[in-house]
Amino acid sequence: MDEPIRRILGEHAHLQADVAELGDDSDLYQAGLTSHSSVSVMLALEDEFDVEFPQEMLRKKTFGSIHAIRDALAQLGAVVA
Amino acid sequence: MTETLASPPAEAAPGPELALGGLAAPASARAVPVYFGEGDESRFGWLHLPEATTARAAVVLCPPLGIEALNAHWVYRRLASELAASGVLALRFDYRGTGDSSGEADGVAGLVEDVAAAIRFVRDCGAPRVGLVGLRVGATLAAAAAESEPVDALVLWDVCSGRSFLREQRALKLLSVGPSADAPDGAVELLGMVLPKDVADELRATALQPSEAPRARRSLLIERPERPRDERLRRALEHEELELLAAEGQHEFIDVEPGYSQPPERVMKDLVHWLDAQFPAERVPVLNAGRESAVVRAGDGSCHTERTEVIATHGLAAVLTEPARRDPAAPVAFFLNAGLIHHVGPGRLWVDLAREFAARGIASVRFDLRGIGDSDGAEAPIRGAYPPEALADVAAAIAHYCPGGARDAYLVGLCSGAYHAAEAAIALGARAVGLLNPALFFDPAELRVPREDDAAPTAGAGIAMNPLVRWMRSKRVLLDLVEWRPIRTLRHSPRLTAMLDGAYLLWAAADRLGIAKSPLRVMEALAAAEVDTLLVCGSWERRPFARWRKRTRALEQTGALRYVSFTSDDHTFFEAGNRRRAAALVCEQATKALAGR
Numbered sequence: 001m002d003e004p005i006r007r008i009l010g011e012h013a014h015l016q017a018d019v020a021e022l023g024d025d026s027d028l029y030q031a032g033l034t035s036h037s038s039v040s041v042m043l044a045l046e047d048e049f050d051v052e053f054p055q056e057m058l059r060k061k062t063f064g065s066i067h068a069i070r071d072a073l074a075q076l077g078a079v080v081a
Numbered sequence: 082m083t084e085t086l087a088s089p090p091a092e093a094a095p096g097p098e099l100a101l102g103g104l105a106a107p108a109s110a111r112a113v114p115v116y117f118g119e120g121d122e123s124r125f126g127w128l129h130l131p132e133a134t135t136a137r138a139a140v141v142l143c144p145p146l147g148i149e150a151l152n153a154h155w156v157y158r159r160l161a162s163e164l165a166a167s168g169v170l171a172l173r174f175d176y177r178g179t180g181d182s183s184g185e186a187d188g189v190a191g192l193v194e195d196v197a198a199a200i201r202f203v204r205d206c207g208a209p210r211v212g213l214v215g216l217r218v219g220a221t222l223a224a225a226a227a228e229s230e231p232v233d234a235l236v237l238w239d240v241c242s243g244r245s246f247l248r249e250q251r252a253l254k255l256l257s258v259g260p261s262a263d264a265p266d267g268a269v270e271l272l273g274m275v276l277p278k279d280v281a282d283e284l285r286a287t288a289l290q291p292s293e294a295p296r297a298r299r300s301l302l303i304e305r306p307e308r309p310r311d312e313r314l315r316r317a318l319e320h321e322e323l324e325l326l327a328a329e330g331q332h333e334f335i336d337v338e339p340g341y342s343q344p345p346e347r348v349m350k351d352l353v354h355w356l357d358a359q360f361p362a363e364r365v366p367v368l369n370a371g372r373e374s375a376v377v378r379a380g381d382g383s384c385h386t387e388r389t390e391v392i393a394t395h396g397l398a399a400v401l402t403e404p405a406r407r408d409p410a411a412p413v414a415f416f417l418n419a420g421l422i423h424h425v426g427p428g429r430l431w432v433d434l435a436r437e438f439a440a441r442g443i444a445s446v447r448f449d450l451r452g453i454g455d456s457d458g459a460e461a462p463i464r465g466a467y468p469p470e471a472l473a474d475v476a477a478a479i480a481h482y483c484p485g486g487a488r489d490a491y492l493v494g495l496c497s498g499a500y501h502a503a504e505a506a507i508a509l510g511a512r513a514v515g516l517l518n519p520a521l522f523f524d525p526a527e528l529r530v531p532r533e534d535d536a537a538p539t540a541g542a543g544i545a546m547n548p549l550v551r552w553m554r555s556k557r558v559l560l561d562l563v564e565w566r567p568i569r570t571l572r573h574s575p576r577l578t579a580m581l582d583g584a585y586l587l588w589a590a591a592d593r594l595g596i597a598k599s600p601l602r603v604m605e606a607l608a609a610a611e612v613d614t615l616l617v618c619g620s621w622e623r624r625p626f627a628r629w630r631k632r633t634r635a636l637e638q639t640g641a642l643r644y645v646s647f648t649s650d651d652h653t654f655f656e657a658g659n660r661r662r663a664a665a666l667v668c669e670q671a672t673k674a675l676a677g678r
Contacts, residue, residue, distance in 0.1 A: 034337070036253060036337055039256060043249070053252075055251070059256070
């Protein structure tokens with residue numbers, strides 16, 4: 001699941017850091033993720049994994065790290081190769 | 082549907098010279114504020130008249146909604162100016178219940194009717210042909226209006242359905258400031274905007290639908306290259322003669338906080354060029370068919386008058402809200418720019434307050450400093466929220482509307498606007514000042530890069546610049562040192578910042594030397610100048626006052642300061658509950674200023 005997440009972050013998150021160098025638990029907001037960019041990431045994740053983030057999951061911590069995004073997608077039942 | 086790629090300007094036939102890249106339109110072209118539309122409530126707009134008041138055509142610029150409209154404001158101003166320079170009459174306007182317009186956003190039909198009214202208005206001005214530009218939801222509204230009022234050219238820029246808009250903006254609100262505990266039942270709260278349930282439901286069901294006939298002779302679809310092709314949208318445009326353009330730089334333009342938006346230069350240039358190619362060169366006389374003032378309603382239903390004017394001496398665009406029954410002894414309220422947001426204020430806070438003040442018999446002026454919003458200099462590249470002439474601009478606005486002097490002025494500002502309000506109140510002696518989430522941490526004045534036209538005599542908030550500091554500044558003595566990387570890292574260290582927050586004696590010494598100004602020292606200076614002060618701070622801005630609680634309380638006990646602290650970190654009051662609480666506090670202070678005259 002990490003590869004598509006990292007690809008989406010690379011394309012939509014507009015981070016100041018290189019996505020390849022980020023650890024699983026690296027703080028994405030510290031790396032330059034903004035509220036606006038996290039919406040772009042959310043939309044791209046929904047398209048990629050065919051899921052919809054419910055309102056209660058729209059919190060900063062949901063998109064705070066690659067680990068957190070992976071957990072959120074798993075919670076939504078995203079099917080990943 | 083026929084699709085072609087829009088020709089790049091270099092390959093197209095030569096057209097008139099366009100004033101792009103931040104150049105102002107020729108002096109003979111001019112922009113005038115107008116009110117238009119049927120009924121007693123009006124839509125507000127700026128009409129950009131070409132040279133010699135003759136035009137080849139007119140273009141109506143339909144803005145997006147909500148926070149996106151704030152980012153679009155400056156780009157639309159430049160587009161309108163550039164269109165006027167190419168002989169095209171341009172109208173940029175606010176829908177009902179948004180920006181400076183009156184009325185309420187009561188449904189999608191009303192918004193579409195506003196676009197249709199704008200088309201009729203430019204035709205009344207004499208335009209022989211009409212083009213429409215719509216951005217985001219504005220594109221959907223423009224296309225809907227063009228079904229009943231077909232146009233010659235239609236530009237659909239990053240089209241977004243009502244559903245997508247609500248989904249994205251709702252997520253943005255939740256990810257930015259979290260959920261709201263006190264949102265009214267069923268209302269949908271976005272950043273800086275609350276939609277009643279029925280309006281939100283209607284908007285959610287709004288999308289571009291297939292039309293029976295072409296909406297325009299030719300259309301331009303500007304799409305984001307990073308997003309998948311929208312087949313439903315293509316079906317809706319099947320009758321259009323369509324050209325395509327990539328919406329490069331759209332993220333940096335729209336998907337950022339107001340103040341951080343970067344204009345999509347290439348798209349703007351191509352868009353103006355495409356529109357230019359749609360209209361013949363022949364010009365006809367046009368006129369300004371708009372009204373000079375409008376009736377607006379306050380929350381209690383009372384009617385008042387608004388008029389937009391330019392303070393000629395300084396080129397400041399100002400909206401005066403004149404109460405139906407003005408208390409002659411009441412102060413005039415001045416609302417200052419919050420950062421780079423134009424004079425409507427964040428979440429339209431200044432517009433709402435202006436109309437509430439009118440109901441209390443208080444006139445108010447919301448205006449743009451030079452370089453921001455609709456004032457002079459705003460067509461140049463963004464210079465920031467602290468233009469060196471800010472104090473002179475506030476003084477000019479006060480002199481224009483307060484013939485009795487600055488003691489008749491009540492200054493209200495948020496963030497950088499609070500800085501300018503405090504500075505002007507101390508320097509000029511205002512009656513009262515309302516400071517919302519003030520940005521009062523000043524870098525030493527010496528650190529500012531001197532500008533050729535920067536004759537700023539102060540080191541911030543009304544203190545004279547020390548001659549030594551002035552010399553150091555001219556020689557850039559400290560500037561190179563503090564920009565040295567290890568020092569810069571230290572300056573941005575949260576631990577050091579926290580230490581400096583509490584170092585009152587250090588701040589006081591810096592203040593005495595004329596080097597820097599501390600937030601609490603600003604409050605003390607306001608008290609010394611006998612300015613009634615309201616200070617509203619969120620969780621970030623309250624830090625220095627929390628550390629200096631005793632000294633803050635001492636000021637409160639004198640009655641000179643009312644200090645209110647919010648737990649929220651919503652700096653710009655984009656959350657409706659914070660906006661309501663701040664507005665209530667400002668209204669209370671205005672009433673107090675009225676009673677204490």
